[in-house]
Amino acid sequence: MALISAPSVNNRFTQLFIAALLLVGIFWYIVPSSEVAKHISIPGLHSSSSPKPPPSTRPNALPPKPHHPIDHLIAEADVDLKTLLAKETHNVHDAAHAYRLRRGRQPPPHFDEWFAFAQNHSALMVEDFFDQIYTDLNPFWGVPAKQIREQANAFLHRISVRGGKTTQRTDVDERPWLNLWEDMVGSVAEWLPDVDLPINVMDESRVVVPWEEIDGYMQTELASRRVVEAAELKTEFVAAAGSLKALDDSPLLEFDPLFEGRGPYWPLAVVGCSPESPARKAYIETDFSTAPPLTGGFPEGSYEGYVSNWTLAKSPCDNAALQGLHGTFVEPISIATTKKFFPLFGGSKLPMNNEILLPPAMYWTDDPFYSGGKEHGQAWDKKRDGMIWRGAASGGRNKAENWKRFQRHRFVSMVNSTSVRTSETSGNAPQNFVLPAHNPYDLAVSPNETSFADWLSTWSNAAVVHLLCFPENPADRSHCSYTDRYFSVAHQMPMKEQYAYKYLPDIDGNSFSGRYRAFLFSTSLPIKATIYQEWHDSRLVPWRHFVPVDNTFADVYGIMEYFLGNEGMRVGGHDEVAREIAMGGKAWAEKVLRREDMQIYTFRLLLEYARLCDEERERMGWRESGVG
Template identity: 70%
Template sequence: MALVSAPALNSRFTSLVAAALCLIGVLWFFVPSFDAVKHLNVPGLHHPTPPPPPSTTSTTISSSAGNGLPPKPNHPIDHLIHQAHADFDTLLAKETHNVHDAAQAYRDRRGRQPPPHFDAWFAFAQNHSAVIVEDFFDQIYHDTAPFWGVPAQQIREQANGFLHRISVRGGNVTQRTDVEGGRVWMDLWADMVRSVAEFLPDVDLAINVMDESRIVVPWEEIDGYMQTERASRVIVPERELKTYYDGLTGLDRNPPSEAFDAEFSGMGPYWPLAVVGCPPGSAARKAYIETDFTTPPPLDGQFPAGSYEGYVQNWTLAKSPCDNAALQGLHGTFVEPISIANTKKFFPLFGGSKLPMNNEILLPPAMYWTEDPFYSGGKEHGRAWEGKKDGLIWRGAASGGRNKESNWRRFQRHRFVAMVNATSVELAGTGEQAPVNFALPGNNSYDLAALAGTSDSAADSSTSGDGSSSGSTTSSSYTTLANWIKSWSNAAVVHLLCFPEDPHPPYCSYTNPYFAVARAMPMAEQYAYKYLPDIDGNSFSGRYRAFLYSTSLPVKATIYQEWHDSRLAPWVHFVPMENGFADLYGVMEYFVGFGGGDGDGGVGGHDDVAKGIAMGGKGWAERVLRREDMQVYVFRLLLEYARLCDEERGVMGWREEPGG
């Protein structure tokens, strides 16, 4: 079709019009919508203004997100998303663009002068297009602050004497471990440190080579160190600053006479060891200690503590075992971890993740540094949102600890897979097979459309596998729920990891009646689905960064802390989920909707909102979770750590030159 007909125009003008139309056509092809433009990864582009809450009265949803039905009005998740965007914009407004402002932001937030070489760190960050917000580095100070209460010599000698060690001397990196040829994670961490070693002072890093966290110091002891740290905060006048680091050649000439003994112990269970790191008045410290895990998990069907109408509004609280004592019977870390090597001795041990009550110093995980597609997802991160399957995919081993016949009902991955298995939900709902490791939403506290509008007189099924009942939900309602789950769920374990492992069929007699093993699925295949749940294994999930980089939407449940927590916002970059998964069905109904049928009511989903979070998270990950951002974090961390190791740390700092 001719868009322009202008025979009277001269040839010069006609050529200009044709060129303009060609350019418009090219732009139309590559930029399909304004929403997509908002999430383009353009260096220097700030986070877009948060959208208004999704319309709940007149929006028409596509057939893949609720069969054209309108969504529920005033959904709690609408509020959470809108508030999260507003809070995140407030955070981003703190971004600094020159070393003077960055140093002042440091003083305001940390109460002391920035460490020596702060200007070199800032230049490195700026030259690598890093987003520099002081709050993004809060984890460093959470991890290192207690060491202000420990003598510098003690820190140096403990790190130097630990068996697994990465060292920097004069810009060169070496490592020591107990395995000939090295350990993969040690190699990766050494390479990470080596990438910024030319800028670093001399340091020794003791490394945790286990999956599990290893240090839990009693809260009262850490509180004492923190009181010392707070008392030491002072903005030392610049003329009095020591602006350089002492080397460690003296320590190398006269090392400790004996190797450092961290006094690790393998005696469990882990929960009593962990809760000593919680505040005295916390729920975990006051809770009854469970020893019998043969029963179904402690799920009462109530809204999680601190939630907003059942959904996560405080991500820190939702992840905290100290504040959620029921986690001792809901997570394999506390039920029976693969291994325990725990100590109450406080020393500088670096690792990739930890529980909130652990005392390790976090590095970006080694598996985030690797190019292995198993963790990185490879170079491709998924097709366009509209071409994906409108459902959830999960594949993984039934890890989380040592699952046995006497305790497997309490493991988080087993529970998740059972909850999104339509057959297990229907059998539980009709009373044919009690839900041995999860709870049905018997009182429909999340107001699920799949559980509303029925009049079947069948008795309500037990909600937690113990024969009890609550609410008035009918068995036909659960059949409806199961059919709805079937429409969007594809979850299975790829290895049951039973203990002890049976080399002969049926391989795992105690879980075979409940789980069918599926083939492993490469991450690239998983990207064909819109929703990617991410569930803890033996520790944190090493796939999380790759999921954030994808064009799919991560749905995250965890009890672990990582280096990047201060720079990722729930409901903006990913969807948070509580660790009992009570909110799982509500989250999925919000996004995929429920089409109804057979006289049941339906409700529309929020496919557009899901896409916005997925694309926003991907764009943000490409700005703040790059390998370059890990380098910036490690550079900053090791400047702070090296200062802690210096005898004159109280007067050390960066001196800002006049006019600089």
């Protein structure tokens, strides 16, 4: 038999290939594109050995809504980040110049050693990164240095630096957070002058001084600003060290700033707000047994419903409704607060509190519960296309008469398809949340339709792992008589397993959430709601490094539809945008939230604090070589 020539084979192959393409084209025209993606397999293009996405991952083949408000917020965030990066300095001269422009003073003594330490640890140097230090310390320019030293030395819980070594004092044998903070301070102690750091050993913030008093201190600080001439500068810490040695030799009686232990907390806290603030003018709630004060509309001050000013969104002073929406104000686990202004260091605080922020001890630990361990999650396209949240029903002392007002209870209820479906089908209003009335977020499916709960079920996996009932039944921690109808307890899930999901909400507990830094280092996307300040706030750009969500959670449905879309309603999401924020946030955290960055921040903070403790502080500073 004669063999077919090569050209004939090529021609026949071409004809078959064209015919196949025509059939595919006809099929593509007749069948919706999403069905094509499900059923067509072309040999050579889709190998059976190709990795498959997780079962819950949906193809991003549908068109998203054009001109979404979040697109605008992300574009603004890009500009903010570029503006921040443009301020980077690369040598001590430029860093000192940036300091003088922003702070109105000479840098503190040993500024060159601090800068060398930062450079040796490959830090990204932007003066704005240290703004929280001056928010916290500036009022102390209105307090005598001697008073600061004596109060700090006489406080019960403290870390002390003497001769480049650290010690601690407290009332019990072991306080793990205090040990971690001592280790953090100790890692830079060899470069530090002698200082005493009073430490807040509670979760809750404790110092809230009347706004009028703090304003007076701030006016004193502003009036005292001057860039001292080089020839006048006092460049060493001496006076404070001698005074501290005298205090060590003849210790003072314990300093008790008269902490109040009775609530409610809201009236104690709002004295730290401006007299013109909404919080100072608001009616004070005492009955928290009713549903929370929510409308389902856009949060106050938002951009078309989404957080545009993160500082404003977190501020109880500007959002008086938070007194009935957050456990901190409804009924905290404990209250020990004072109006006495004195130096007290802690890991987080409310905007109206006056603590001095250190990087939290939880961020310094290697405990996988807070750090997530060494693994930070799989590649984005290997993750489940949904949201995971696991945590205790903390936030304060939740009881039968107030649980409806707690933030974690509300969040879990809002994103739980069962609770939403119950509301939709029964006609009864939810116990602790509201669905967006009249669909202000223009969601593809109205929250008043049963298909809304169906949509939630495709992506949400949120549950409490401990109900923390009050009073608690030690024999059965999985049931709570007043919430059994609304919540079931899930097993704890290690953080490394949570990283299998793309979206990680982070919600306040009794204070800030200790998991936030680990979430930022992960390959998932953090979605953050909080009323607390932390040391790193000026380092993170919302909508570029994480997704901010309002404390009402009114915007959470719109956020999730923006990223995930709604395949049932043929609305596409923005999976690639989510991936970019997640990966960008991770890369940024690896530049500015490392353990080394916590050391650099602590080093700088304690140089400034030591200057405030010195009798010569008005003329103290760093002198550049060759100047003066």
